[in-house]
Amino acid sequence: MTIKQDNITNIDPWQQLKSFTRARIAIGRVGSSLPTSEVLDFGLAHAMARDAVHLALDVNALEADIKTQQFTTIQAKSMAPDRASYLLRPDWGRRLHEQSLMRLQNVSQTKQIDFLIVVGDGLSSLAVSRHVVPLLAEMRNHLPNDWHTGPVVIASQARVAIGDEIGQALNAKMVAMLIGERPGLSSPDSLGIYLTYQPKLGLSDADRNCISNVRPEGLQYEAAAKKLIWLAKESMRLKVSGVALKDESDMQEIAQQTSPELPNS
Helix, strand or coil, X not given: CCXXXXXXXXXXXXXXXXXXXXXCCCCCEECCECCHHHXXXXXXXXXXXXXXXXXXXXXXXXXXXXXXXXXXEEEEEECCCCHHHHHHCHHHXXXXXXHHHHHHHCCCCCCCCCEEEEEECCCCHHHHHHHHHHHHHHHHHHCCCCCCCCCEEEEECCCCCHHHHHHHHCCCCEEEEEEECXXXXXXXXXEEEEEEECCCCCCCHHHEEEEEEECCCCECHHHHHHHXXXXXXXXXXXXXXXXXXXXXXXXXXHHHCCCCCCCCC
């Protein structure tokens, strides 16, 4: 006798909540186990997360796409020679290869860079290839006209802290590191942004402001760009970043909105 799945699967009564999130909630059960469909979905999500970590970034294709946004570019590499080394030696991913360091130090500049943009593959090149170009397009709409941005540096086998060494090599006042985040089971392509004022070797995570989960299913490009430029303007004004710089952009936007009129009693 064939038993229909509906007869053996206990449907979670909170199914309606799944429409508000991609998190694995309200998945139901079969006896003391998971429904087969949920086990298969979990396996697929895990495989996508692993693929995102090992997928190599097509640097040349990304460079061509970034140039369509009227940015100049320059490539750099970390000390990690390949992906396996990158995963085993996080410290190598935080430092520039000697040749890349010398190349950046020799870049001729007519004026000091106010806002340097660094793109790093991080732990998800999928996030970088999908979201960096549309995010740059939104950032361009909000950047102050009198800020000098310099070239966009594309760093391979990179971790967050390498942005500080790149910013120091180019003598930038601020650096914004756009990097692929560690993949999650429902988000293999989340992009993170880290802002540092006066970047230099030896800084810690406490010296950076982070904007996380930039992607259409998370923080939208326009919202992320507005938040980043708001933080950058405040960083420039106060000459700080990290824990010393509080993100009050949402409060300011709410305060600027017109208060709703109360109905007449």
